[in-house]
Amino acid sequence: MNPKITRFIAEKNPATPCLVVDVDEVEARYRALGQALPQARIYYAVKANPARPILDRLVGLGSCFDAASWEEVSLCLQAGADPAAISFGNTVKKVSAIRAAYEAGVRMFVFDCREELEKLARHAPGSRVYCRLLVDNYAAEWPLSRKFGTTVESARDLMLAARDMGLDPYGLSFHVGSQQLSAEAYEVAIARVASLFTDLSAAGLDLRMINLGGGFPIRYREDVPEIDHFAEAIFGAMTEHFGNAMPDMLVEPGRFIVGEAGVVHTEVVLVSARGRTDGLRWVYLDIGRFGGLAETENESIRYAIRTGRDGAPSGPVALAGPTCDGADILYEKTRYDLPLDLESGEVIDLLGTGAYVSTYCSTRFNGFAPLAEHYI
Amino acid sequence: MNPKITRFIAEKNPATPCLVVDVDEVEARYRALGQALPQARIYYAVKANPARPILDRLVGLGSCFDAASWEEVSLCLQAGADPAAISFGNTVKKVSAIRAAYEAGVRMFVFDCREELEKLARHAPGSRVYCRLLVDNYAAEWPLSRKFGTTVESARDLMLAARDMGLDPYGLSFHVGSQQLSAEAYEVAIARVASLFTDLSAAGLDLRMINLGGGFPIRYREDVPEIDHFAEAIFGAMTEHFGNAMPDMLVEPGRFIVGEAGVVHTEVVLVSARGRTDGLRWVYLDIGRFGGLAETENESIRYAIRTGRDGAPSGPVALAGPTCDGADILYEKTRYDLPLDLESGEVIDLLGTGAYVSTYCSTRFNGFAPLAEHYI
Known part of the structure; x- marks a missing residue:
């Protein structure tokens, strides 16, 4: 067990139940991911733990943030995050939340259907938008698949529509599921995204970003593959499909950073x-x-x-x-x-x-x- | 839809999401249950909704209370409940919670194993105790069975042990599961309890109470049997098994009162x-x-x-x-x-x-x- 936490519990004997978090360990995990995958910008998934000491530390480290709601956007701003470093990463957003985030300076939003895209065009004009693809979650211990994401065919139409609506069609995202144990899940998803990049390029639209989501596993009772294993698979797949024309790479770890x-x-x-x-x-x-x-x-x-x-x-x-x-x-x-x-x-x-x-x-x-x- | 709530929403247009509760309807349900089953004392299951306006109203109506924790005991006391009208109805209680409730005057506790009984003997001496039996939850939409309750054989031993420990072995309880659609579930459970009453009487211990738990269903999308249907089945089974030597009857409705x-x-x-x-x-x-x-x-x-x-x-x-x-x-x-x-x-x-x-x-x-x- 983490020695700093062991010492804290021994010395303070805190009332139970309680959660004790070592913020230095949060920093260490953030740095470890950054070293393993230096090509990617880290958007911390605030929903994993939105406590102010964690946000403060991550703001200090230059992290970006993946917010699930206007309330989480607001927490990041209160901790000093630059609104340009915040992605509004929930495919389901109230109009009032879109407006509030836009007014606060947030300019990146996800969507996975036409109705949400229309909301964004109207209430967050000109923003960068990215479309979430549905991918297989088969090896994830906490799968996310049924509720979110769209097909490659639909994403193609929607990205073209985004351009026509005056939005900035920035890229594509996927989520392989939380606590994902298979690096192959990322490889398969990257291949799918890459083919859509090619399709859209042929249609005159050049995307510039891939959001790889989160899902990197942590140790519970059993060992899991190291982050380097995932990083190598991801970078290998990215190199294979994009060569020198590498798009922006975003990752949205939550569990991996704080778990x-x-x-x-x-x-x-x-x-x-x-x-x-x-x-x-x-x-x-x-x-x-x-x-x-x-x-x-x-x-x-x-x-x-x-x-x-x-x-x-x-x-x-x-x-x-x-x-x-x-x-x-x-x-x-x-x-x-x-x-x-x-x-x-x-x-x-x-x-x-x-x-x-x-x-x-x-x-x-x-x-x-x-x-x-x-x-x- | 409840006309008072319809009017409130139309007039106030409250921000969503919100819960609107008609406290008069709570009173009406409390009264309806009392009329259907006048032989029973009603212990409102505070966990169903512990809001102060509900507790206040029920205290005014003379209700008793089934509390799941010291915190719920405390809420009832704050609303003016008599500690003698409170049952500490969780089979799993911290020693600190038992002590706090006992010091506040609570004198009725449930248990379903020897370890818990020993805690009660030590920290709530002389209190009325009742043992929770495991019964079938088959027709309940929200079953409760695996985690709680003990066998008839074990309950027999435990009630005798309770007497030896200086506690007051008051009676037996069961829970047929929440949103229980079958009145037969109560009949079967009452028969089981009655046979244990007889057994214990032969062993020189006369129990005086049956706690029938809650579980009475409410209307969601489909009609459910009326409370009178359950009351008749319960009273019929009680009469069949106890005749004129009717024990105290307690019920612990939660969903039925506030749902x-x-x-x-x-x-x-x-x-x-x-x-x-x-x-x-x-x-x-x-x-x-x-x-x-x-x-x-x-x-x-x-x-x-x-x-x-x-x-x-x-x-x-x-x-x-x-x-x-x-x-x-x-x-x-x-x-x-x-x-x-x-x-x-x-x-x-x-x-x-x-x-x-x-x-x-x-x-x-x-x-x-x-x-x-x-x-x-």
Whole structure:
């Protein structure tokens, strides 16, 4: 576990549940990605964790930002981000949000259908726009595919329409899904984008940008390929398809930047075999699916757990949250083992929880206050 | 749609998304349940909607309260509830929460395993305790079964142990699942509880209470059996099994009391066929699964939708929320039809949203502020 966070918890003994994030680790991850993929501009996906200390640090490092809403645009501006460094990256935007962002100086917007493009033409005239393509999410642990993106054929028409509407048809984007384990997913998507670049060029429209989205995986319970592996695959595919005419490359990492920088510190509320004789115990924590661990839905994201006695004799457990909701179960099918003498009142840590935890947290489900956050 | 809420929305034109709750309707539902089942004391399940105007009204009506946490106990006390009218109804409680509730005068607690019972014996000595039995949730639209409850055999041992620990072994509870459509589920559970009453009586322990839980369904898109139907089945089963020696009967309705009293007023952010030629349009609202509509997970709860032009020519839609999360889809498999000329910027209403919406809402996922609430 991150030594700075370990020390903070030991010294401060913060009330549980809480999220502790090492902002230096955020910086280290940002720098690591920049080194692995120096050709790309990094647009941090603010939705992964919009905490001010993270935004402040990233603004200082020269990061750009991918905002999902006007509210996130506003958070970036408050942290000192240049509006020219902000992409409004949600394909679904209220007119009021488009207007507010445009008035604040934001000039880059995504879309994936004609109706959204028409909104942009009207309320963000002249802006750079890019179209999101639908691509395969097959190897992603948190897939994103059904709701967003359009076909190559439709994107072609829409980019030409964007020009006719007085917008600046800047480029194309795709998302291979979050926590994507296969570099091939990027290669396949880049090939598809490249063919559309060629098509549109033949139609007299030269695109200048590829937004590769995010999806770079982090370590939960198992090792994942290093970022260099993805970077090499991406750069290889880009070189193969674009040669010397390399377009602007954007990436939108969220989980990769903040995930491993965070630890959720939680208390065991109850441990019980509940009358079972097969050795399985139920362990109830003071945080669950509705306290921020929403990505445990369907046991998709499987966090690593640290106790004060790792290595002690252990046995299988099911893990659940503290609410009266029957759906508030973290892991029942996935095998987890915890110390045999684990007891109510003990504190344990969930690693890799810096991303998509503080914001999913409910306002007060079952009366529980939102997750406390510490940025160190 | 509720005429008071219709008028409020027409007159005030509140910003979307928001929840509007008719507190008079809450009272009407409370009274209707009391009339249908006069033998039972009503413990309102605070988790369904803990808003102060609702608690105030129910305190005034003499309701008791089922609290899921110390924080909910505290909300009830702030609204003027008598601590003797509060049941701490979560089988999973922190020691600090048990202590705080006990110190505040709460004397009724649930448990479903020995470890929790031991906590109660130590930190809430002498309190009334009741044991939650595991029962079948098969006809519930939002089942609760796996995480809670114990077997009849285990409950027998635990109730005897409770007596030995100096607690007051008051009774038994079960939950047939939320939005339960079958009255038979109650009948089966009552029979099981009754047999355990008999067993324990033979062992020298006379229980005095049955907590029937909640689960009474409300109307979403389809009619559901009237509350009288459930009340008759329950009273019939109770009479059959207990005759003149009727124990105290408790019910813990949440959804039934507040669900139909609420309407979510939402704006259509985008409507698009997204290149499809089969007539299906995607409709994106400014509220989704992470803005409070968590019960649309797996399309479990299917809200009725009202537009300003119901009856106009309509066609099939998929419905999704406003976030960049691919999981933020409300209905894709369930058939919904909306007007063919539905447009971005229109407001529509989701009915039956008074329960389990305001509290599931995330603190700020994708930057969106928590759902605004209006109690009228």
